[in-house]
Amino acid sequence: MLRLEPRPGASRLWTYASPLLAIALTVGLGVLIFLALDKDPVRALQMFFWEPLKSKYAIGELMVKATPLLLIALGLSLCFRSNVWNIGAEGQFVIGAVCAGGVALLASKDTGAWIVPALLLAGVLGGMAWAGLTALLRDRFNANEILVSLMLVYVAIMVLTYMVHGPWKDPAGFNFPQSKTFESVTKIPRLMSGSRANIGVMLALAGAVVLWIYLFRTRAGFAQQVGGLAPAAARYAGFSSRRALWVALLVSGGTAGLAGALEVAGPIGQLTPYVPAGYGFAAIIVAFVGRLHPGGMVLSAILMSMFYIGGELAQSRMGLPRSITGVFQGLLLFCLLACDTLVAYRLRWMPKGGR
Amino acid sequence: MSASAATDPAAPRLALRGITKRYPAVLANDRIDLQVLPGQAHAVLGENGAGKSTLMKIVYGAVKPDEGQIRFNGQPVQIRNPQQARALGISMVFQHFSLFDTLTVAENVWLGLDKSLSLAEVTERIRSKASEYGLEIEPERPVHTLSVGEMQRVEIIRALLGEPQLLILDEPTSVLTPQAVDKLFEVLRLLVSQGCSLLYISHKLHEIRALCTACTVLRGGRVTGVCDPREESNASLSRMMIGAEPPPLQVHQRQPTAPVLSVRGLSLPKAEPFGVDLDRVSLQVRGGEVVGIAGVSGNGQRELMWALSGEDERAPEAGGQLLLHGQDIAGMGPGGRRRLGLHFVPEERLGRGAVPSMSLAHNLLLTRSESLGMAGWIRTGALAEQARGLIERFRVKAGGPQALAQSLSGGNLQKFIVGREIEARPKMLIVSQPTWGVDVGAAAQIRGEILALADAGCAVLVVSEELDELFEICDRLHVITKGRLSPGVARDQASVELIGEWMSGLWPEAAAEGHHAQA
Numbered sequence: 001m002l003r004l005e006p007r008p009g010a011s012r013l014w015t016y017a018s019p020l021l022a023i024a025l026t027v028g029l030g031v032l033i034f035l036a037l038d039k040d041p042v043r044a045l046q047m048f049f050w051e052p053l054k055s056k057y058a059i060g061e062l063m064v065k066a067t068p069l070l071l072i073a074l075g076l077s078l079c080f081r082s083n084v085w086n087i088g089a090e091g092q093f094v095i096g097a098v099c100a101g102g103v104a105l106l107a108s109k110d111t112g113a114w115i116v117p118a119l120l121l122a123g124v125l126g127g128m129a130w131a132g133l134t135a136l137l138r139d140r141f142n143a144n145e146i147l148v149s150l151m152l153v154y155v156a157i158m159v160l161t162y163m164v165h166g167p168w169k170d171p172a173g174f175n176f177p178q179s180k181t182f183e184s185v186t187k188i189p190r191l192m193s194g195s196r197a198n199i200g201v202m203l204a205l206a207g208a209v210v211l212w213i214y215l216f217r218t219r220a221g222f223a224q225q226v227g228g229l230a231p232a233a234a235r236y237a238g239f240s241s242r243r244a245l246w247v248a249l250l251v252s253g254g255t256a257g258l259a260g261a262l263e264v265a266g267p268i269g270q271l272t273p274y275v276p277a278g279y280g281f282a283a284i285i286v287a288f289v290g291r292l293h294p295g296g297m298v299l300s301a302i303l304m305s306m307f308y309i310g311g312e313l314a315q316s317r318m319g320l321p322r323s324i325t326g327v328f329q330g331l332l333l334f335c336l337l338a339c340d341t342l343v344a345y346r347l348r349w350m351p352k353g354g355r
Numbered sequence: 356m357s358a359s360a361a362t363d364p365a366a367p368r369l370a371l372r373g374i375t376k377r378y379p380a381v382l383a384n385d386r387i388d389l390q391v392l393p394g395q396a397h398a399v400l401g402e403n404g405a406g407k408s409t410l411m412k413i414v415y416g417a418v419k420p421d422e423g424q425i426r427f428n429g430q431p432v433q434i435r436n437p438q439q440a441r442a443l444g445i446s447m448v449f450q451h452f453s454l455f456d457t458l459t460v461a462e463n464v465w466l467g468l469d470k471s472l473s474l475a476e477v478t479e480r481i482r483s484k485a486s487e488y489g490l491e492i493e494p495e496r497p498v499h500t501l502s503v504g505e506m507q508r509v510e511i512i513r514a515l516l517g518e519p520q521l522l523i524l525d526e527p528t529s530v531l532t533p534q535a536v537d538k539l540f541e542v543l544r545l546l547v548s549q550g551c552s553l554l555y556i557s558h559k560l561h562e563i564r565a566l567c568t569a570c571t572v573l574r575g576g577r578v579t580g581v582c583d584p585r586e587e588s589n590a591s592l593s594r595m596m597i598g599a600e601p602p603p604l605q606v607h608q609r610q611p612t613a614p615v616l617s618v619r620g621l622s623l624p625k626a627e628p629f630g631v632d633l634d635r636v637s638l639q640v641r642g643g644e645v646v647g648i649a650g651v652s653g654n655g656q657r658e659l660m661w662a663l664s665g666e667d668e669r670a671p672e673a674g675g676q677l678l679l680h681g682q683d684i685a686g687m688g689p690g691g692r693r694r695l696g697l698h699f700v701p702e703e704r705l706g707r708g709a710v711p712s713m714s715l716a717h718n719l720l721l722t723r724s725e726s727l728g729m730a731g732w733i734r735t736g737a738l739a740e741q742a743r744g745l746i747e748r749f750r751v752k753a754g755g756p757q758a759l760a761q762s763l764s765g766g767n768l769q770k771f772i773v774g775r776e777i778e779a780r781p782k783m784l785i786v787s788q789p790t791w792g793v794d795v796g797a798a799a800q801i802r803g804e805i806l807a808l809a810d811a812g813c814a815v816l817v818v819s820e821e822l823d824e825l826f827e828i829c830d831r832l833h834v835i836t837k838g839r840l841s842p843g844v845a846r847d848q849a850s851v852e853l854i855g856e857w858m859s860g861l862w863p864e865a866a867a868e869g870h871h872a873q874a
Binding site: 216222226232235236237 | 699701706717
């Protein structure tokens with residue numbers, strides 16, 4: 001029978017091979033699901049792994065979805081490395097979008113180009129404030145940050161719903177719960193024509209570089225991680241755990257807020273109840289599949305983005321249910337967690353009766 | 356009584372032949388032979404990593420040997436698990452207790468037995484065993500109210516309830532006061548006189564000589580000697596154990612200078628439910644002086660270290676005064692105190708003194724900042740170089756600066772951590788349990804480094820449970836008991852008996868102060 005045996009040390013090979021095996025397993029399980037649904041698995045896999053890469057336009061769409069995922073995951077990875085469990089990036093994303101939307105609504109026909117940095121800043125500050133609530137409750141009352149941040153997601157969605165049903169509802173919008181379309185001056189500049197990808201891509205990639213430098217080349221980033229890996233050692237060294245908590249939550253709130261701002265002022269162009277698209281939750285998977293490493297997260301963000309687009313295509317072209325995207329995301333995280341066992345353990349074939 | 360088996364007609368209680376156990380990285384046991392006679396107290400002596408624990412786990416059925424044969428009372432046996440070992444009549448008392456704090460003594464013992472007995476019957480059996488061996492214990496008391504010595508008694512009674520023919524004890528005295536050790540030995544001698552065999556694991560030579568009549572010495576997984584410890588000298592035993600005698604410590608006469616650390620009337624309520632309140636602790640350490648704090652663990656050492664290092668942030672509100680070079684440091688965190696020259700080596704190496712999953716080079720950054728550039732930029736090249744220098748100077752056996760802290764043996768990691776703090780040239784060094792679980796060679800080196808630092812004028816405070824160690828390196832000794840600190844006594848006026856008495860809280864001023872409190 002098969003037996004798990006602890007390795008003497010963590011396996012370097014499997015640290016990198018585990019995400020790849022997880023992807024392979026996810027694909028394998030996906031094929032089974034497609035067969036069970038009586039769909040052609042080859043064509044379905046094509047939707048997920050070929051269609052999103054087929055053309056320049058498709059790649060642009062891939063970047064549109066990967067940008068918020070990567071931005072949010074960067075912030076979350078800092079949290080998770082600091083042992084702060086921010087599960088509420090979705091809420092910080094929504095509040096960032098609301099704040100950026102509020103600024104964008106101030107613009108008129110003759111507003112200058114300053115409005116774009118202003119609304120991005122508003123998004124960042126909004127996300128930071130929302131995450132700051134969690135930090136405050138944890139710091140002052142030792143409230144569990146997992147629960148608080150998660151609950152605040154639903155509060156944030158209520159805030160958005162109220163704004164688009166109430167004060168910010170478009171008077172000329174036939175009573176639809178949505179704001180008026182933002183002025184074109186607020187539009188985030190695009191990277192190239194013929195694609196919806198905007199400078200958010202550059203911001204996200206720059207963020208990955210900055211995070212790498214912070215984590216691996218500065219004492220502050222080192223201190224942040226010691227707090228997560230060995231709290232007693234951080235206390236011994238004199239690194240403040242309160243500081244680590246605030247930095248982690250403010251940074252992740254800020255990146256989620258920025259992603260929200262880029263989203264409403266970019267592809268969406270107005271505030272609607274459909275702003276929350278699950279990026280905040282999907283980014284948790286992105287962060288772990290990317291091994292909480294900035295480089296890894298760039299790749300995993302692209303992969304998750306493929307799942308999003310593939311899911312939409314499978315829905316429209318093959319009549320697969322909408323939940324297929326979520327199924328794939330969940331399968332991937334599930335497989336990764338299972339495969340990660342191989343980092344610390346190895347499989348040994350044991351003849352029966354032996355020990 | 357002779358240690359040789361040939362003259363004894365009875366079959367040996369336990370006979371191991373050619374026991375070999377390989378682990379992926381090491382050969383833990385290499386063709387080990389060992390023979391324990393009925394009613395013999397047999398010592399297994401060796402440094403950390405010599406393979407003692409693996410061998411005992413094999414005898415107790417917790418580990419399966421790759422090769423070799425075990426005979427128990429002359430019968431070849433295969434011990435597959437601890438239950439089977441107990442059924443054969445083999446019991447083991449582990450170094451670390453496995454008791455539930457919130458349950459009573461009887462409930463703890465009951466948990467480990469098969470469920471054929473009722474709790475009342477178990478309580479009765481504990482009472483009768485306890486009186487038979489003179490082990491004072493109340494079965495109804497919750498375990499968290501027991502002292503460490505009493506907890507060990509619970510473990511021993513639990514082992515004795517199995518009516519063992521062979522009792523294995525793993526470093527049983529490391530948590531006991533000298534008086535408690537004497538009591539334990541009386542119990543063990545009684546057991547031996549009734550025909551029970553002992554396997555006694557230790558690295559304390561005088562204990563082995565006081566209790567055991569036979570000794571098997573292990574080094575690097577092999578047997579390097581079988582002897583009667585009563586006929587051997589410390590030097591000959593350590594030669595078998597480490598292959599050489601540790602170099603004698605260089606103790607120089609030093610003239611203490613001005614006070615560096617002054618603690619006056621420090622009181623601090625406990626931070627954890629099972630912690631200890633610090634009660635008016637006063638102490639002074641001068642430059643060029645090594646002051647020791649003796650005491651059985653769990654008497655406030657941890658709490659005092661937290662308060663002195665700055666890890667306990669409540670220090671500002673604590674009663675009393677904390678001065679370094681005359682400056683009030685009560686309001687400072689560990690970083691601030693370190694900048695003033697106070698460095699600290701905690702007793703937990705992995706997880707507190709070092710981050711297990713980080714490299715040695717990165718672990719330098721916990722307390723050292725020489726390799727940092729502007730705005731905390733880590734100069735990785737300089738950092739690796741710094742770590743390499745430290746590894747070389749303190750002869751740390753490691754794969755290099757990038758080796759993870761958790762890949763080092765306890766002794767080598769301790770050398771690295773002590774080295775990290777000593778190399779920072781502190782003005783005040785506080786070391787907690789400098790040689791806990793460290794082999795003899797490394798311990799001698801660490802003690803030598805501490806003395807050299809004091810020679811250079813640094814003030815040193817050492818907290819240790821090993822009295823021998825304190826007597827070896829300290830100029831002055833205090834004893835800590837239940838959160839209270841005894842007055843200091845110069846080493847040449849102190850004796851093991853005196854310190855042992857003080858460990859029970861019976862120092863001269865205690866009585867006087869008690870009167871004051873009542874008056």
